[in-house]
Amino acid sequence: MRRAVGDGMRGRLLSILLVLMGLVLLALGVPLGRSLADRQQQDMFLDRLGDTTRFASQAGQASGPVDLGLLREGLVRYQSVYGATAAVLAPDGAVLAVSGSTGPLGLDEVRQRVANAAAGRLSDVPGFAWPWDHRPLVVAEPVYRAGDVVGVAVTVSPADRMRAAVLRGWAAIAGIALVGLVLFVLAATRLTAWVLRPVRRLDAAAHTIATGDLDARVAADTGPPELRRLASAFNEMTDALAAALEQQRAFVANASHQLRNPLGALLLRVEHAAMEASPEVATELAEAEEEGRRLSRVLDDLLAVARLENARAEPRRLDAVALLADRVRNWRVVAAKRGIDLMLEPTPGAWVVADPTALGSCLDAILDNALKFSGEGTTVRVTVRDVPGADPRMVDLAVADEGPGLDAGELARVGERFWRGARDQNEPGSGLGLSIVRTLMDPYGGRLHVEPGAARGLVVAVRLPTDR
Amino acid sequence: MRLLIVEDDNRVAAALAGVMARHGFTVFRAATGAEALARLPDADVVLLDLGLPDTDGFDVCRRIRAGSDVPVIVVTARAELSARIHGLNLGADDYMVKPVNGAELVARIHAVMRRGRGDAARGRDDDDRTVVAGPVTIDLAVRTVHVGGAPVVLTRREFDLLAALARQPGLVYRRGQLVAEVWGTYDASAERTLEVHIGSLRAKLGDHALIETVRGVGYRIVADAPGGR
Known part of the structure; x- marks a missing residue:
């Protein structure tokens, strides 16, 4: 089966919308996450900066061992409450007072910041750190006494809790974005369905029309206004097409109908003249009348084609072998009269899907042709066969004759309306027979297939969908 | 025999009238359905076209049949099966496509x-008619022929031939038709036989003008007064 046009198009539309939405979410979420992390870090830094500054000023006022002891007690309390190592160092890095272990003070960053503070520089805000970065937050402030830097107060705070908070914030942002995305996908799905519904209908209608049913129309009441306009334009186009075809058909029917009157009068005049005329002239006039009859048969065939194109085919499941046997029985009379052996070759049964009347007419036209071009004493073989090297769902109802056959250029033209082989111009017939076959078989996937016979002659087949 | 041609196309009507007159029919024509119905009582047989300017030919056919049993042959350009069936159903006796x-x-x-x-024969003993043409009296029932009151002896074929011609005096019988009726066959040699029989009939009846040759068509008897219908 053919895939509906809407599916692929809908997928593409959805992915474009999704990529756009993803980019929008990234553009909003990344700066938001970044600023969240920055603010958390800044808050903590300011907090620790305040503490460190306090320690620095206490250290600056301390003037003896007692004060130094008090300072240490303060530092110890601080560590017990905040879990951060706090210390006061001499400018050269020697420890004057520490809250606990001096281990954290050995870190490179601590040394660097202490050196900065000893040089009298104030702490600067630390750079951005990823949540999975486990480095502690280090704040070092110079201790002034009488305008001179006499030491450095430093706090080394583990930043894990702050960073966990940042991670939670990021998770929240991602969660909100995800919910937004899901809602967006739902909305986009419905939107594309709404947009594409008319397209789908147009596609279905166009396909129906292509198979010959000009009654197909598209409902122009849903979808975006542009597509509604397209749908109604499509309907108008189909109307125009149907009207044009109908006009053409009516013209052919009408023309062949209107030609009958003058042709009829002409033939009667010729007949009348033949009665009055001498035997020689009468023979000539009888020939002229016969030409008129030929013309009349062409008109009949034209009318038949016009009517066929108008008729609706009603495909049914048919026994191909029984149908062929029936046609062969009927045509055997004609064949016998011309000394031709018409035979149905034994074949396995096959079911085909076709309109019984149309298929019967087709076989008649093909058999008529085969018998017409076959010489006396030849054989015309009728058979059901698989399509060689082609679709297993098709089967050929084939008629093989031993007549003169056709050359390659002629083979390509068989079945064109009014076309007749160059050697056949004097055979009775209008050249419409196989074109009628083509017209008849067209609506339900039947094809006219012509190939040269095995030794000589021609094989003409109706290729039909089978239903084994 | 009076033939009514109902046909709107002048040229077709004229051509048809020419050929039919040649066959001995007295032809008159109606161009519309109304005219056809008006002239119907004069007709022995009607040729009816279905495409008429004023009314549908089928309707004319139905209305003819409603009031008359005159034979109607539809002669039309409409070849469709449905039209043929409809025409015959409405009472046409035959249907021919132009x-x-x-x-x-x-x-x-x-x-x-x-x-x-x-x-008609079932009620009227039509073949018991006597056809009178000049001095010739043909009694179809007892198969005798008198010329001026004196009996003439004819062979069986000669009488059959004379009877076939006498059935519709005035009407031209084609050679093929006569051969088929009298000899039951048709081939080219039979026409010679027909000519021989016509010759001997003329000789026996002693009146060469009775059986008239219509060139290119056939023969007819010119009767004094219609013996039958």
Whole structure:
């Protein structure tokens, strides 16, 4: 089966919308996450900066061992409450007072910041750190006494809790974005369905029309206004097409109908003249009348084609072998009269899907042709066969004759309306027979297939969908 | 025999009238349905076209049949099966699609007339008629012929031939038709036989003007007064 046009198009539309939405979410979420992390870090830094500054000023006022002891007690309390190592160092890095272990003070960053503070520089805000970065937050402030830097107060705070908070914030942002995305996908799905519904209908209608049913129309009441306009334009186009075809058909029917009157009068005049005329002239006039009859048969065939194109085919499941046997029985009379052996070759049964009347007419036209071009004493073989090297769902109802056959250029033209082989111009017939076959078989996937016979002659087949 | 041609196309009507007159029919024509119905009482047989300017030909056919049993042959350009069936259902006796051949049309008229006579014969003993033409009296029932009151002896074939011609005096019988009726066959040599029989009939009847040769068509008897219908 053919895939509906809407599916692929809908997928593409959805992915474009999704990529756009993803980019929008990234553009909003990344700066938001970044600023969240920055603010958390800044808050903590300011907090620790305040503490460190306090320690620095206490250290600056301390003037003896007692004060130094008090300072240490303060530092110890601080560590017990905040879990951060706090210390006061001499400018050269020697420890004057520490809250606990001096281990954290050995870190490179601590040394660097202490050196900065000893040089009298104030702490600067630390750079951005990823949540999975486990480095502690280090704040070092110079201790002034009488305008001179006499030491450095430093706090080394583990930043894990702050960073966990940042991670939670990021998770929240991602969660909100995800919910937004899901809602967006739902909305986009419905939107594309709404947009594409008319397209789908147009596609279905166009396909129906292509198979010959000009009654197909598209409902122009849903979808975006542009597509509604397209749908109604499509309907108008189909109307125009149907009207044009109908006009053409009516013209052919009408023309062949209107030609009958003058042709009829002409033939009667010729007949009348033949009665009055001498035997020689009468023979000539009888020939002229016969030409008129030929013309009349062409008109009949034209009318038949016009009517066929108008008729609706009603495909049914048919026994191909029984149908062929029936046609062969009927045509055997004609064949016998011309000394031709018409035979149905034994074949396995096959079911085909076709309109019984149309298929019967087709076989008649093909058999008529085969018998017409076959010489006396030849054989015309009728058979059901698989399509060689082609679709297993098709089967050929084939008629093989031993007549003169056709050359390659002629083979390509068989079945064109009014076309007749160059050697056949004097055979009775209008050249419409196989074109009628083509017209008849067209609506339900039947094809006219012509190939040269095995030794000589021609094989003409109706290729039909089978239903084994 | 009076033939009414109902046909709106002048040229077709004229051509048809020419051929039919040649076959001995007295032809008159109606161009519309109304005219056809008005002239119907004068007609022995009607040729009806379905495409008429004022009314549908089928309707004319139905209305003819409503008031008359005159034979109606539809002669039309409409070839569809449905039209043929409809025409016959409405009471047409035959249906021919244009372009028609004059000889075939005449044969069909005769066929239709034969059927009509068959019906009539049951009530009217039509073949018991006596046809009088000049000095010749033909008694179809007892198969005798008198010329000026004196009996003439004819062979069986000669009498059959004379009887066939006498059935519709004035009407031209085609050679083929006579051969078929009298000898029951048709081939080219039979026409010679027909000519021989016509010759001997003329000799026995002693009146060469009785059986008239219509060149290119056939023969007819010119009767004094219609013996039958």
